[in-house]
Amino acid sequence: MIRAYRADGKAEIIPASGQSEGIDPAIIWLDLVNPDRAEEATAERLLGIPLPTREDLKDIEPSSRLYVEDNVIFMTASLVHQVETDLPELADVAFILSGNRMITIRYAEPRAFQLFSGALARIPGRYKTGAEMMARLLETIADRTAEVLEIAVARLDALSAEVFVDRKAAKRRRPGFLEDKLLDIAAHHRLLTKARDSLMSLSRLITFLRSQPAVRKDREADELCRIVAHDIQSLSEHAGFVSNNITFLLDASLGLINVEQNAIIKIFSIASVVFLPPTLVASIYGMNFQFMPELTWTYGYGLALVTMLLSAIIPFLFFRWKGWL
Template sequence: MIRACRNRGDAEIILPGEPPQSLDPDILWLDLVNPDREEELLVEGLLGIPLPTRDELKDIEPSSRLYVEEGGVYMTASLVWKVETGLPELTDVAFILTGNRLVTIRYAEPKSFALFTAALHRAGVNYRTGAELMARLLETVADRTAEILEVTVARIDALAADVFVDQKTAKRRPPRYLEDKLIDIAGHQRLVSKTRDSLVSLSRLVSFFRALPLIRHDQEAGELLRIVSRDVQSLSEHAAFVSGNITFMLDASLGLINVEQNAIIKIFSIASVVFLPPTLVASVYGMNFQFMPELNWNYGYALALLLMLLSAVIPFLFFRWKGWL
């Protein structure tokens, strides 16, 4: 699908439909969503520039993601999407400036694009250049990334409240409670990791974009990019801080699991020590020797039971006195 956006914010669908022979001068943005080869050839014919393929968008070399060629400026950034599904992914989006137009090529639906398109319809802003429109789009991407981090921080705080509870609440927790929380922590770590990768990609793109000669002569777009660059830097630092908190949560959860396991092992160890002396007494009087004087005592059985009881109670009281229980 090809969506064309005019400088006043309204949009129309070029394909599917009757392909145009030329583009209106007031069309500043062509948004290609999952384009097929027919759509790519149409846009190449309308603009007179080659478009990168889907495989070329995945190239991680800077020379393949940020370059100027045949009158067009080609920039590729990795954006986070599928955040709400719990399995976030990165998708590569191409930003191409040619003449006074912006062309975007994407094979996913990052929420930032939907937010930006909706804002265009509501605001009705009359953009002058494709560079200014792209700067506004990158600003929306940065705002969406900030929203993702804010939601993640709120969820991590709620998770910390569940993990670090008082002892009375901890005793009422179901089995394998902390082990299940490790899965949630891993999900948050994956999201923050993808977000940091996206911010690194955006930082490279914005730096390259700001250095272009056309930005030096576009004061408004340059000011917007300066703000976006500062926001991306701040978000990168915040994402690193959030990642450190998640690492602490992971280490703390593993530590609590070890404490619980050690408590269980301690109970078994104390039980074995408490019942070892009575077992020894019972073993002595369970031997089948012919001459054992205690076997002929009238109260030998009762004394043996009392001896086994005392040999169990005395270690137990000793452990309580030492504070090991």
């Protein structure tokens, strides 16, 4: 699909069998969403420039993601999407600045694009140049990434409240509760990792964009890019802070699991120590020696039972007094 946006905020769909030559000068943004080969050919014919393919967008080399060719600026960034799902992903999006027009090529639906296109309709005629529009789009993407980090922080706070509860609530937990929370921590870590990777690619893109003469000449666009670069840096630092919180939560959860396991082992250890003296007494009187005076005692059996009982109770009371139980 080829969506064309005019400076006045109006949008239209350009069919793959559309105009044979040229494009309306009023169109300031051309957005290619999941384009097929026919739509790519139509866009190339209208713009007069070669467009990167889906395979080109996956290239991680800087020279393939950020370059200038015939005064046309080609940039690729990775944007996080599917944030609301359990499997957030990165989508490679191409940003092209050709003259006074911005072109984007994407094979996903990051929410930032929906927010930005909606703002175009509400404020028609706001953007005069393609560079300014691109800077505003990057600003919207940075804002959306900030929202993603806020979502991650909110989820971590909720998870932390579930993990760190009082002792009474902890005793009522079902077996394997903390082990399940480890999977939740891994999911939050995946979301944060995707957001940090996105911020890194945006930082490279905005630095490259600010170095271009076409952007430096546009004061409004240059100032917007400077603000976006500062926002991205701040978000990267905040993402690092959130990453430390995830690490702490992971370590704390593993520590609580170890504490629970040690408590179980302690119970078995104390039980074995408590029953060791009675076992010793029973073993002594279970010997088959011929001469054992106790065998002729009238109350020997009862005394043996009382001795075994006392040998079990005394260690138990001692452990209680020490606070080991």
